[in-house]
Amino acid sequence: MAQLSPMMQQYKQIKAENEDSIVFFRVGDFYEMFFEDAKKASEELDLVLTGKECGLPERAPMCGVPFHSCDSYIAKLIDKGFKVSICEQTEDPATAKGLVKREIIRTITPGTVLEDNMLDEGKNNYLASIVITNQDIGVCFTDASTGECHATVLSNDDFQTKIIDELSRFSPREILLSNDFCLKAPIVEEFLKSNFYGVVTLREDSCFDCEVTEALIMKHFSVVSVENLGLESGSSISAAFGAILDYLYETGINGQISVNEIDIYTDSQYMRLDITAARNLELCETMRTKSKKGSLLWVIDKTKTPMGKxxxxxxxxxxxxxxxxxxxxxNAVEELVSNVILRGEVVEALYGIRDIERIMTKIVYGTANAKDLLNLAATSQKLPAIKILLENVNSKKLQSIYNNIDVLDDIFNLIEVSINPEAPATLREGGLIKDGYNNLVDTLRNDMKNGTSVLAEIEAREKERTGIKNLRVRYNKVFGYYIEVTNSFLDLVPEDYIRKQTLTNAERFITEELKEIEKRVLTAKDRIVQVEYEIFDSIRKQVASEVKRVQRTAVAIAELDSLTSMAVVSAENHYCRPLVNNSGKISIKSGRHPVVEQMINIPFVANDTFLDMQDCRSAIITGPNMAGKSTYMRQTALITLMAQIGCFVPAEIAEIGIVDAIFTRVGASDDLASGQSTFMVEMSEVAAILKNATKNSLLILDEIGRGTSTFDGMSIARAVLEYVADKRKLGAKALFATHYHELTAMEEQLSGVKNFNIAVKKRGDDITFLRRIVPGGADRSYGIEVAKLSGIPNSVIERAKDILKQTEQEGVVTYKTVANDDAQMSISMQSGQDIIKELNAIDVNTLTPIEAMQILFDICNRSKNL
Incomplete structure (x- = not known):
């Protein structure tokens, strides 16, 4: 009976221990994948699927990639959410007896990536872990590529919403969960299925056991108690962080894992900003194209360093x-805004700063090459100039940055004198160490150089001694060094030459002298590679021991870069410093949308905003579509958010009372994947807002109730607004845009509600949007005028006006007779009559504005053929 070949048996055994990952199996100069891994990889990487003899009657499915270019293939798999296990040959095939030994040296997962080409320099690559206990919930986020670690404890009340908020805040690439997590948190499970773009990795419950995880934490940090790190023994945070450490070790990130301290934060330190608000406000990417351009981040990110980004x-x-x-x-931004010279010099000094945060992590993990050390040295060389620029700053934040920047002169000096600036990318071919740094390296190099010059001397001497004028001393890998003599001079060959090979036109000989030189030169070549690597590794470890200094400096540079970026944007765009306090007010004079004003070629129309905790808690905003209601509401939210990140804001004057959360309900979208209609999505979002908002929250509510019938929608909108505005129930600050003009009556009926509308200039049948927010409710929606602007045919527009007039006067729509002199109605006229009949059958009272627009668009398309 046929059985697998020895190598395939070896593969099967290794694969059985790594079932959840694609195994890259090293065979010579290739990484090969077999069986199901090969089928999967060939499809995902667009590789040719072939076969390999495996001892069975059928060939094993196989595909492969060159080992020297494997990173790009691995990156694609990781980006698609796969895990990749690297199985290396752990002995030299040339000297191996029998089957070459192989073992997994590293498993790369989305949350444990260290390689530069697999990372986005502008984003952290977080690995998350969540532990649910009877007392509380521990959540931990670690970026293995930078050494950052953040952890928090969440209370059990409404814990699933809190977990989702934290996942939205950090956007991890991978989450570690226990097998029973989804039973405990079904809402989070649903979120992970529909809104999470990372990978969920299920782990055994034992991986989250406090006793096991705390032992690992104490061993890693060399402490006798987790309390020395600010952790509570037996806490859910200890379990969550320990589970991450365990996973990092398991996936092959061995040795001195680059996590030196844990930032333990509380969720009350930050404004609550759920995934819906971040998406609707387009903070980091646009909703439509998912690109950075057009987002708030695109406006404020003028950073020069990866850490700053x-x-x-x-x-x-x-x-x-x-x-x-x-x-x-x-205060720091203001000083950089007002000091133009300092700001410009800091920007100039930050150019060319490398990603020393991630470089240092690679150094600690032992994966950094010579180029990484040279980049660290190049950045170190720039630090003294930056430090000098900050010597006389006044703000405490800039002073703190000055104090935390270590110029790292000892690290610079060590790398400068030791590492060859022309060193190769690989570490096993020599050329790493500078001449003059190490005596042994210099000696071995001299042996190699002298060996070459000695050969030239031997060749000249032997020509003279033997009289063989075309004698040559040569080298190849098979015979080593040899003397070559053509057949015409064989009679002159001396007796001390030893015949080695006969060719057609020549003979090759060796001598005892050549054998000795060969031994010395080749030994020097082999030995110098090993010696240089050992010296390099020693230097790398020496630099790694200074990880805390480098990481502290990296954080300081990132802060300086971010503050300078905000100062540059503030100065260039004429932003003002906001007054931030606990007044509960949002008072903005001549506010502008920070993104829209950068995207248009005409002056942006600025508007005022005033909300407080008393007489103007809720602002009802009416006016036509396309007039700027959504832009106005979003700009208020963005200005508030910008103030609370410590940035100047696009306004003449701004007073921002601290907001604990921003909630948004804007736009309309079906969630088809989970079977939810537009109206269900809208109501679910409104329910979450009313449940989680406080009186200190800011609510952006756009067109509540538009996804159902007119009267149902208006009733829901009014009930929501009453709840939001009532101080006994919620009393939050809210901007409430609506087409239900009936709601404007609430200004007289409910305390804290004010009416505003978008000013419109009307001339005959034409309208102009003035983009101005003015007090009072709008007298009409101008829907037909908007339809006209959008390009709907005039015949449809005129008929819509008739329908509107009849509806306003009689409450019903009657059929309009169309005169026809022809005895027989043409096909086009019949189609026109069909449209009119359909219009006659419409009950306007049951239509939402969106439904009315859809009907008009349908009529428009059909009327083009009339």
Whole structure:
């Protein structure tokens, strides 16, 4: 009976231990994949699926990639959510007796990536872990590529919503969960299925056991108690963080894992900003194209360093609540705005700063090459100039940055004197160490160089001694060094030459002298590669021991870069410093939308906003579509958010009372994947807002109730507004856009409600949107005028006017007779009559504005053929 070949048996055994990953199996100069892995990889990577003899009657499905270019293939698999296990040959095939030994050296997963080409320099690559206990919930986020670690404890009340908020805040690439997690948190499970773009990795319950995880934490940090790290023994945070450490070790990130401290935060430190608000406000990417351009991040990110890019993005998604911390950032931004020379010099000094945060992590993990060390040295060389620029700053934040920047001169000096600036990317071919740094390396190099010059001397001497004028001393890998003599001079060959090979036109000989030189030169070649690697590794470890200094400096540079970026944007766009306090007010004079004003070629029309906790808690905004209601509401939210990240804002004057959360309900979209209609999605979002908002929240509510019948929708909209505005129930600040003009009566009926509308200039049948927010309710929606602007045929527009007039006067729509002199109605006229009959059958009272527009568009398309 046929059985697998020895190598395939070896593969099967290794694969059985790594069932959940694609195994890259090293065979010579290739990584090969077999069986199901091969089928999967060939499809995902567009590789040719072939076969390999495996001892069975049928060939094993196989595909492969060159080992020297495997990174790009692995990156594609990781980006698609796969895990990849690297199985290396652990002994030299040339000297191996029998089957070459192989073992898994690393498993790369979406949350444990370290390689530069698999990472986005502008985003953190977080691995998350969540532990649910009877007492509380521990959540931990670790970026293995930077060494960052953030953890928090969530209370059990409404814990699933809180978990979703934290996942939205950090956007991890991979989450570690226990097998029974989904039973405990079904709402989170649904979120992970529909809104999470990372990978969920289920782990055994034992991986989250406090006793096991705390032992691992204490071993890693060399402490006798987790309490030395600010953790509580037996806590859910300890279990969550320990589970991450365990996973990092298991996937092959061995040795000194680059996590040196844990940032333990509370969810009350930051403004609540759920995934819906972040998406609707287009903080980091646009809703339509998913691109950075057109987002708020695109406007404020003028950073020059990778660390700064990551930090300013994190700041944007984590607006602050603490006034002191906010003003600390604002003071720094103000100093950089007012000091034009300092700002320009800092920007110039930040150019060319490398990603020392991730470089240092690679150094600690032992994966950094010579180029990484040289980049660290190049950045270190720039630090003294940056430090000098900050010597006389006034703001405490900039002073703190100055104090935390270590110029790292010892690291620079070590790398400068030791590492060859022309060193190759690989570490096993020599050329790493500078001449003059190590005596042994210099000696071995001299042996190699002298060996070459000695050969030339031997060749010249032997020509003279033997009289063989075309004698040559040569080298190849098979015979080593040899002397070659053509057949015409064989009679002159001396007796001490030893014949080695006969060719057609020549003979090759060796001598005892050549054998000795060969031994010395080749030994020097082999030995120098190993010696240089050992010296390099020693230097790398020496630098790794300074990880805390480098990481602290990297954080300081990131803060300086982010603050300078906000200062540059503020100065260039004429932003003002907001007054941030606990007044409960949002008072903005001549506010502008920070993104829209950058996207248009005409001056942006600025508007005022005033909301407080008393007489103007809720603003009802009426006016036609396309007039700017949504832009106005979003700009208010964005200005508030910008103030709370410590940035200047696009306004003449702004006073921002601290907002604990921003909630949005804008846009219309079906959730077809989960079987939810537009109206169900809308109501679910409104329910979540009313459940989680507080009196200190800011609510952006656009067209509540439009997904159902007119009277149902208006009733729901009014009930929601009453609940939001009533101080006894919620009393939050809210901007409430609606087409239900009946709601404007609430200004007289309910305390804290004010009417505003978008000004429109009307001339005959034409309208002009003035984009101005003015007090009072709109007298009409101008829907037909908007339809005309959108290009609907005049015949349809005229008929719509007739329908509107009849509806306003009689409450019903009657059929309009169309005169026809022809005895027989043409096909086009019959089609026109069909349209009129359909219009006659419409009950306008049951239509929402959106449904009316859809009917008009349908009529428009059909009327083009009349």
């Amino acid at each position: 990551r930090l300013i993005r994190n700041w944007l998604l984590q607006p602050l609540i603490n006034i002191t911390t906010i003003n600390s950032r604002l």
